[in-house]
Amino acid sequence: MKRRDIIKGFTLLPLTSGAIAGTLNSALGSDETRAAQPQKLTNKSIYEPLGVRPLLNGGGTVTVVGASRVLPEVQKAMDGAVKEYVHLFELMDGVGRRLAELTGAESGCITPGASAAITAATAACITGGDPDKMWMLPDTRGMKDEVIIPAYSRTAYDAAARATGAKMVQVSTVEELRAAVGPKTAMVLVLGGALSRTGPLSVSVIAGVTKPMGIPIVVDAAAEGLEVPNPHLSQGADLVAYSGGKKLRGPQCSGLLIGRKDLIPAARINTGPHHGFGRGYKVGREEIMGLMAAVEMWFKRDMEAEAKQSAALVQNMASRLKNIPGLILTANAASLRISWDMEKIPLTGSDAERLLYDGNPRIVVSLSGSYLPFPPNLQPSISVNASQLEPGEDRIIADRIFTLMSNPPKLDKPSGNPSADLTGQWDLQIMFTASTVSHTFVIEQQGNKLVGTHYGSIGSRGLEGSIYGDDVLIRSSYSAGGARINYTFTGKIIAGELIGKLSLSEYGHAEWKATRHVYPPLLVR
Structure with missing residues (x-):
């Protein structure tokens, strides 16, 4: 990127x-x-x-x-937790009762992050706590597996719901919401924020459509603090996910899920140490007690x-x-x-x-x-x-x-006339760490400026960049459906080819090469 x-x-x-x-x-x-x-x-x-x-x-x-600096009380709780053993099922039961007392929700559980809380919540809404169905995930055949999501809620964190095999159904209006709801609808996923509270597709508006049908609403409130009474549950949400490592200042790899007393156990068994789909979403006793200390302190801190x-x-x-x-x-x-x-x-x-x-x-x-x-x-x-x-x-x-x-430094800035015209279609090869894939550039050159389209595996996205002498820079970004893919290609023109390095942002680096596309000759009869 x-x-x-x-x-x-x-x-x-x-x-x-x-x-x-x-x-x-x-x-x-x-x-x-x-x-x-x-x-x-x-x-x-x-x-x-x-x-x-x-x-x-x-x-x-x-x-x-x-993320955040953990509170001293959190560190103390984690240090104490590792000194003794405890049965995690019993610990989670106790945690659920205490979270209910503190937050006003019916129950709660601790997960390894807010993203994991969303995955567990989605699995709960799809399987209903049925082990047969849990062991089928992410194969959702025969299950309710559609997650309705308002357009304003699409983010990179949609992947947490899709990990279960769920299919995302995007809506922008109440009319589209009503049309999208059906026998395959498992839940509605909403991103917390101003629009979820007062927008045209707020939680309360959505609840007016989905509550009579028994369709749960899950709110992603990862970056928020714990308000009591909970604003999302008060509006009609059924489950709310929080990050433990942000405003709560708990362990970074911890999350919180609060809400309905029937859905919380169904979510819990889709996380570790239970076997099956959620085994990898386990959280240790030290993170559990660390986050519990953070939640306790939330109501004592001098904000x-x-x-x-x-x-x-x-x-x-x-x-x-x-x-x-x-x-x-x-x-x-x-x-x-x-x-x-x-x-x-x-x-x-x-x-x-x-x-x-x-x-x-x-x-x-x-x-x-x-x-x-x-x-x-x-x-x-x-x-x-x-x-x-x-x-x-x-x-x-x-x-x-x-x-x-x-006293800003004088940075080298690219200069010089382009050594070539890159206008046209280019066959792009990207050498990732463990694979080589084929993409396509379609470029229009305007002096030193490059514009066009980058066709990748997931879909097309616009590109922009520059050429100075033999030096080429091309950027592209794909964000449809909540994706976050940012590429920055840097390279040179060598013997008519474009060759260089690729920054994949959070996904590391790769190498790339592009050759001008050769069209087959036209057959003339």
Whole structure:
């Protein structure tokens, strides 16, 4: 997905398990070894012996960079849980009762993440808790296997429902909802947010259609906190899924599912340690007790004080940066948006993100960059989320941004006339790590600019890019049906072919080659 090639920034260490152990012992057990290493974020990071650099998280509760900081009470609960054994079925029963008391829902269970909660909820709605049907998944023949989803709810997380074998049925209006409901409908999946509460296809509107038919509504509220009374259940939802590692500040690989007392057990048995379809969705006693501690603390935390601290960190950063010529600062709750005049600061947002990420200490900002599964940020702006920062880290980040924006580096920009006209159809081969597949480019060249269509395995998507001399850059993005596929092709024209590297965003890297399509000669009689 990303526009820049940072492959060289990641190093694979050719170490055997014994060598890794030796390296860990050396690095963690010797003050001399630590002192001899270059100063990074910390001299005692557990990650550095593996060649992995820690980072400052100015991106918020993003899973790929670690989500939230767990609460001290959560860590204490996890430490205590691993010291004793317990029967997980009994533990889950107790958890369900306590979650009911805390949240006001009829019951609840803990899963290995919000996505797993959605998978378990979908499996519950399809199978109804019938082991025969559970063991058939993802073969849903003979079952209710259609999941209706409002268009505004389509996201990459639809995959959690589709993992069961369910078929997604998208609707945009109440009329389309009524037409879609039928004997194959297993449930309705709704993404939490403003539209789910007050939009034309809100949960309450959907419930007016589906409740008389006994069709459950599942809400994906992964990034939300636990409100009591629960707004989604109050509107007519039957199950609600939350992330344990975001606002709750529990274990990152934990999730919460609350709702109807008949559907919760049906969801639970579609997760581990039960066998069958959901065996891989198991959660350990330490994560269970860690998330329970986080839920308990949710009702004890001083949210106002936490918000004030984040706002203060934002203001500290704004004060440090406010006098830089060409910079525009916008403070919003726990985040600071930084925009600039590219005539004075000739960097894109992606440039700034990369420079901060590649620096020392490593800093994550915004919601793009090679470290995140989002398209490149070509606008002159970045944002810093202060919700996961400790006091003092705001100063480090502000100082780095101040240095960067006060004296931006002169980055090499492509230039020169195109060495060829790429207009036409190209046969594209992509060499992934374990397969080679054929795609197609159809390109129209307008000076240095490239536009057109990229035809892939899942479908077609638009492309855009550039050509300067022999250097070619092509980007494409596919997002239909909630998919999130972003490709960035970089390469050169060599002997009439296009050859280069491909960034797959969160899915790694590949190599590619494209040759101009040769049309068969016309047969003339």
